[in-house]
Amino acid sequence: MLDAVLWLIQNIAMAFYNLGYALTHPGLWLDWSNKEAIMRFVYYGGSVEFFFVALTAFLVITGIGMWKHSFLWGCVRGLEGFANTVGRFFAWAGLIMVIQQIIIVFIQRIFARPDIVLGFGIPLQFDISWWAEELKLYNAMIVALCCTYTFVQGNHVRVDLFYAPVRHGTKKVIDMFGSLVFMMPMAVLTWMYGWYFMWRHLITPKPSASDTLDRLILKARAVRWNVETIGFSPNGFNGYFLFKVLLVAFAGMIFLQACAFFWRSWLEWKEGPESLNKHLDRDTLGAGEEAYEGTH
Structure with a gap:
């Protein structure tokens, strides 16, 4: 000991x-x-x-x-502000994920294209399956980088047995x-x-x-x-x-x-x-x- x-x-x-x-x-x-x-x-x-x-x-x-106490409140506000800023920014990945999924469906089902090309000159070109699997990354961003933001906002699911x-x-x-x-x-x-x-x-x-x-x-x-x-x-x-x-x-x-x-x-x-x-x-x-x- x-x-x-x-x-x-x-x-x-x-x-x-x-x-x-x-x-x-x-x-x-x-x-x-x-x-x-x-x-x-x-x-x-x-x-x-x-x-x-x-x-x-x-x-x-x-x-x-x-x-x-004022020093500690400043630390709390700084860390919670960091969590809120990061979370609010990366929460937009959810919208990007939805828009990209819609584009994938249109390109694949309506235009029957095997790939998506973005940009001019030297474009960004990947197969449809690449873009479809990349959707996992947006989901991971939301889970990993918005977790503390959700906690600060008080939106996590609670199992309350005796707290309230x-x-x-x-x-x-x-x-x-x-x-x-x-x-x-x-x-x-x-x-x-x-x-x-x-x-x-x-x-x-x-x-x-x-x-x-x-x-x-x-x-x-x-x-x-x-x-x-x-x-x-x-x-x-x-x-x-x-x-x-x-x-x-x-x-x-x-x-x-x-x-x-x-x-x-x-x-x-x-x-x-x-x-x-x-x-x-x-x-x-x-x-x-x-x-x-x-x-x-």
Whole structure:
């Protein structure tokens, strides 16, 4: 037990050094013309060191925010604003998906064309099956990048067994518990698996979660870009590596939203019921449309 506590304290203390060193030596991990920098980026993106940098940043911001509420409200507004902005932008992928499906039906059934050509000069030309399979990407964008937006808007489906009838303070304690015990661990696990899953489809030799930094540096001698471009059908969509990128983006946004949700819940618990939904930017259908709120 004592060893575990010492290990935890040591890693939290080293997080300040690791963050400072990374910020003052960006070329070691951002200069991708150097193959070793790529491998350092791969290693540290899914490393214990990076986890403790994120954890320590959360603890520091929480500590400052408990002393200065206005600072913590600013962090909440910033993270919720980020989730809303990204979600509202990528929600338009749903409209693009519908329009593209209509075009596919017209081109294939009415004009009997095997492909769709866009542009002039050197046009973008792909088989109908490519465009049809690409619809999955729009759907993935909506699921991965609009999830936190939906959470901020309060539109996720709830299975409410005892939450609704309890008092305000109890609700906020449940919310804080949920963000720490469910949201954050889920996001971390998804990130850890998704990070190496993504990079195994971007470079070769394929990195592994069990590889040490020294081993990855040795692999850097033979590393080269090998972006996955294999489709499920001969002329089908061949950008499936983008789904791996979306998985990592999803995990990162969930972790940030878990932080924001914990901070909001703590502030609403500390400041009382009058602070409920303070600074919360939720969509509305406008004046006179209250009866339809929550149905869109």
